[in-house]
Amino acid sequence: MNELDKIPVRQELSVAEGNVKRSNPLANVFDELVRFCQSRSMFMLHYCTGCGAIELPPAMTSRFDMERLGIQPMVTPRQADILLITGYVSVKTLKRIILTYEQMPSPKYVIGICSCTVNGGMYWQSYATAKVLKEYLPVDIYIAGCMPRPEAVISGLRDLMGDIKSGRADNWKRYFQNYDHYLGNQQKLFGEDWQTPTDIIAEAEHYGLMTDQTLGEHTALLQKHQQPLEALEFSLGEKREKIQGENPREKNNE
């Protein structure tokens, strides 16, 4: 037996929470239906982050026709489900990618295309590109190659579809659950005053994805530097002024 066959293609990191069966059989059927639909309708973000993007048009257009699989390009992160990181990410781009990723509504999936996303690829020497993508974002699937052919891209997407259908593709939860870890890596690269407009902690709280890994020293650092970006809830009375008074930044100014 070839030794390469022994190499597991998938790294099982933990028991997938999405796969936990609910006790109600109807709810199970419903969950499966939803997951099926999610797998058959994937909107991918139109963001050419690197040179691998050149193989996406062929995959999208007439010859390979991704729409057969229900995959469509979408313009803004709000509408997208999958973020394709097509190749090397320069540090400047990585900031935008993180911003974009955080703006995407979950369930969201990250696909690292090209070898550069794994370990810097042929730009390992470069001062400008980040090397290991999964330190900054939870990556669901890597498609290796420089650059992978459209067939490979589509095959990778089909693997992702299978994962979604079976509920295994839940790395997006990991971002909320281990936010401190990811934020730490980001801060290491971008400086400690790094922040994005999306309030991940509040979102994790809102969707019940807080764990003890979510908060930590890095998030404490973030909160020290961050002007909290609360949603503009409407108010009829004097509530506003209180919040203004509690503004930590103003206190600092005094």
Place this chain on the structure above:
Amino acid sequence: MHFYELLVELLLMPILAFVIGLAMVLMMRRIGARIQRRVGPPVLQPIYDIIKLYSKETQISHGLMHEIGIIMAVGGFIAAMTLLPVPGMSGLTDKGGAVTLAYMLMIPSLGMALGVGQCANPNGSIGISRALTAMLAYDIPFILVIFGASYVYGTTNLAEMVAIQQQQDVSSWGIVQMPLLALTALLILPATMGKHPFEIYVAPSEIATGPMVEMSGKFMGGLFVMQCFQLYTAGVIFTTLFLGGGVYWITFLPKIFLVVAIPMSVAYLFPRYRTEDVLRLMWKWPMLLGLIGLAVVMK
């Protein structure tokens, strides 16, 4: 007794409209795919998309008006569907005629406009500004067509129009009675559906898909639902005014699908016009044709 029948009708009409609309969206995407020499989406793709969007775990909202806007958009269409006569059901057509319908159809647009405004994204606002300008462009010929039809049939009640057209064979259809007005309506059909070359308000490469820019999850799903209703509405209005409306589903369905298919099959062959070109075009040819047609029918 009659009242309960009416209630059932009111409930059934939007549901039917939605289902037919889904099929129309599929048809649209399939036609596009064929013109672009590819296979296109599977049969249930529109429903997958909608279920997926509604089942998103994160639903990002920019505030209350963003949410109300989508509710208004979907709800307005649900209400407007009851004013469109379909075979066997005339709903509320006798409580408000074509003019009421034309104005009811602006409620969803208004709702969407308000919702998009709340998103605080200029891309969306530009999209709305363009959409409203396009509405100004096509609504004038559209109102002209409605006027002509109301004048010819002597009523604004859409169900009565269908009855009048069904009195004889094809010769009593609107398209025979007022061919020029029918042509006018056909010319503005792509604009009312927001399709190429009048797709200025979504324009991805300019304003990042305009109104949809901040829509995610169920908000986007609402817009998808709205699109189904929109296509359906365009088809049914044209059919009711000019193609003898619906008496039997077996004849009605091919008619509305045909009506929607015509603009779809040219849509993929054009770039989009600029905003003022849309206005110029809409105010020139359809208006001219419509006015001539009106002069002919009014003698």
Place this chain on the structure above:
Amino acid sequence: MSKELNLWLDDLLKDIKIIQFKRKNSRRVRIDIAPEALPALLELLQGRASYVHLSAITCVDWIEDDEFELVYHVWSYETNSLVSAHTRISRDPGVYLSVYDLYTPAAFFERDIHEMFGLYFEGSPDMEKFILTEWNGPPPMRKDFDSEAFVNQTFSWEEYHPQWLKDIEAEGGGITTRPEDVR
């Protein structure tokens, strides 16, 4: 016609004392000139000899000589020939004159050289950062900036020796890595 012009130019340039003139082939000319005279030369080339197209400005960091070499490649659409004007300026303080008033494209090249080499051009319209807007380190194209050292210090690497490979190796197989290749 164009041949004559070329010959005329050769004669003209050979006569000027402060410059070194070297014709490589019928379409390539190399000129070495003192930094003070370079703008005058370019003005001459552009105004009188129709070298209107600035193809590129290259900066070379000769760190051992403690000098930057600036190379101005100008092309003439009439004589179809390219003149490369070389000049050397001191690395410190690294300030030179802009030729933006002669050649509009110079703005981009000078801006690029400014952020890559830290060489400042006086009179250039825009010396803001362009590509490295979010870069806080030294100008990276200087020879004294070691990219690899920076990378090793800043970025971490993907573990090429994961558990599953160790398991395989424990069974006596796997990919062997020589010790000197481990980074």
Place this chain on the structure above:
Amino acid sequence: MTALDYLLLISAITVVIALLAGNMRVGGWLVTILYALQGAALLMMSGLGYSTLTVVQSSLRFNVLSEQMLWRFDALSWFFALITIGAGLFCSWFASGEWGEKYRDNGGSLRLFHGALALNVFTMLVLLASGDLLTLFIGWELVSWASFLIMALAGGKAFNYAMRYISYAFAGAMAVLGGLLLIYAEVGSFDFQSLKEAAPQMQASTLWLLVVLLTAGFGVKMAILPFHLWQAKAYAETPGPGAAFLGAISSRMGLFAFIVVIVQLIGISRLVEMEIPYTFLDAQDLLAWIAVFTIIIPTYIALRQHDARRLLAWHGVGQTGYMLLGLVIANDLGSAGGLMHVFNYASYQAMLFMAVVAVMHRTGTSDLNKLGGLFTRMPLSYLAMLIGIIGLAGLPPMNGFVSKWLIYRSLIVDGSPLLFIAAVIGTLGTILSVYKLIHNIFLGQLRVEHAAVREAPLSMVIPMMLLAAVVFVTGYFPGLVLDWTSAVQASIGLPVLAHHLGGVDMKGGLDMIWIVSVLLVGFGFGTLVFFLGGRSKRVHQLDNYAGGHFLTAETRYHYSDNFYPGLMHLIGPWYRNSFEWLERGVISAVDILSTAMQGLYRNAHPSYLLLVAVVFALSWVIV
């Protein structure tokens, strides 16, 4: 003492009280209560509104030059008086709270403001109560001066605009006076009844002159087309709720006089007989077209405004056109539509102005380019404005839809496609500009300096909410207002609209109860569909798509100025300010003429005069 006497008396007392107590803290509330009392007096005559009572006389009457001057109320007066007092009540309520204090603190005289407002109401009631042409003219003049008073209050720029208004009003009054003298010369009496009897026998040329003079005279107040320039600026600069009051009802007085004299006494059917030579138009068509252009042109001028109050004021000019159009069409649908539009328009225009004033009160500006995103800060004002713009744009389920529907339907019945299209162009233009209004103020990016803005105080919100309720309820049950308009139709001799509580009884009619109910149920289903999805999470406005960039607070990320560039590329060159040019031309001509006259008086040398006299004498002798 009849009910009308009470009404006028209370109204006069209101003026006095307002002048005496206006500056006091309770002054405003006192005046508001007095308006409510006026309303109660009006309700004593509510039989007028339901055709159970035809006329209520005032006991005040006296004779001048053998003409009896008398004041009385009929259904028409009652209908207009209802709107007037309502507008006065809500506006003074709005002004009584914080707004008034701020106004006084900023150096304004609250006493004068309340006094002017009360005086306006009083003079309008006097005008509405006029029982003959002479009292009509007296009332007319009083109203003109009262309006001037409130417009000029703010001083400065406002005073200039008010001066412009008063010169227009003088010219208009002269035209009306000429018309009345002509009537007196023809009929020999200022009595309504005698004019009505004499009108069918009048010669066409006399009638033409009469119609032109009176329409022009009344039209100045209505600001119909060639005379529309003064209104928007003058109204927009009026302080706070004063603008709401003027916008709601003031220029309706012109329409009232028009209805009384032209529609009621001369009769639209008489106008149809007056053909314009060499064309296929008659006087009715001419008026209809004037109305239509009054709709279109000011509406599209409004589209270009970037001051919220100016924008609304220009719409006020435009909406007048719908009322005039409906009344000139003069069938049962059209006149009902026109009259109902008076009521509807007053309700939402007052509310819109109030919402804008509330925003100004909190932010200090009404410049549409300096606002934005206030929805989260002033939600109730937003609600008022939303309901107002839906009404103004004429969309269901608000009352504006019903009146516009009636007018459209009358045009379809009448078979006038061009008028119909023109009216629709106006409506669409309205939709465009009201979206700009609400978007630029309440939607979009909240500016940093407005982060701490609060909702307007209750004294301002409650009138707005009450008006919003009026707008919605009369949209849901238009029969409430249609009852009154039917009474008016009956009293001025127009065909009466068959209606029920929900709308219009006819083939292809309208039943708003069903329509609005189904719309509300539709919204309910929309909500259900919406809540099928998961719970939504609100995010900050800076968490927004910007092409992958990071948005910062100082980025101007709000699309406000030049809101419809595509449209303006096409129709922009058509804005030539022709009417401004015309006005300036007339002013110059008058200027030259008056200088010449002045020269004649000042520098008159007897020799020149002698020469002129000799030349005249000679020419008379020779010829």
Place this chain on the structure above:
Amino acid sequence: MRPENYEAIKQPPSNEFELNFGPNHPGIEGNYAFRVKLNGDEVLSARADAGYLHRGFEKLMEGRLWIQNIALVPRICVPDPVPMEVCYSLAIEELCGLEIPERAMWLRVMQLEMSRLAAHLFAFGGHAATTGMYTPMFWGVADRDLILDRFEELTGGRVYSIYNIPGGVRRDMPDGFLDRLGTLLDYLDSRLPDYDSLFFRNQVFIKRARDVGAMTQEQALKWGVTGPNLRATGLAFDVRRDDPYLVYDKIDFDIVTEPGGDALSRNLVRRAELKQSIRILRQIIKHLPSVKGAVRCPIPNPLAWNVPAGETYTRVESSKGELAYYVVSNGGDKPYRVHVRGPSSMHAVQVLEKLAVGSRLEDVAQIMFSLDACPPEVDR
């Protein structure tokens, strides 16, 4: 994007607003950003923002062997990688004084022209998509894929072929390759009328593209515009003819010009160049079998190759314009300095900024795509 900017700063009352084209925007080519200030739909000021694709190529190349860099250079311009390899190889050959065999030259020209075909087909699609017309994009990319198939057959790589090495090309072409290439050319020829009627003669498109981003010849020369964009202003200049390299002086082709200087003219120039490239390839198919010999000349051990000291400036015509490499060697086994002059470094920055100001929001994307700007060339 400094985080402290979230702090409250009073916004200036202004009629302008900002819009970011890119990096995540369909109206931008690749990973690039363009920030515009607008009033209504009129662009008041425009600012290009690059660096999203910056990898420090020039720095990387200084740290690698001469031969290793062959793998690096095509990645500088993704849609049209072949001219990069050729230009770099030419530079080394000039420094070493290598005479490459004629067959290698013909093979290189064939590859260059195939790459030009592919890049132009890609460019149309992008330009069409900015005007809202997706069908030409779908067709163009699918047809480009057929060319990539031939690439794969010739070189083994679909996009990055790394076929050129200093001294020639890596290997000869497979048997029957020219026949298959001929069939492909026939197919492309037969497709051109379809493209014409769908796109190039589409009246709506012409209305959209005419007078958009127009520049005069004087402006183009002043701003350093090259390639098809320069030819679209009426100047017949082409590096292939006027500064010939390889065997272009033996090939018969026309230099296409258009007078307009606007987006439409640029588009039509590319359309005509498709035709010319097909013509060149046909000549190659005819001529290549008659050129016999090796495909590369002997070179020293590439892993220990010390290129003689010197400097050279080589230029080729890529599908975007004038591409040049300035290579300096100090006699070592690695380049001392490589400077890449990508054609887009002019088009995507200065020219785009200048053309965008005063234009309309609708046209910004169209101007960028009609210039066929390629951001990685700017960033390097």
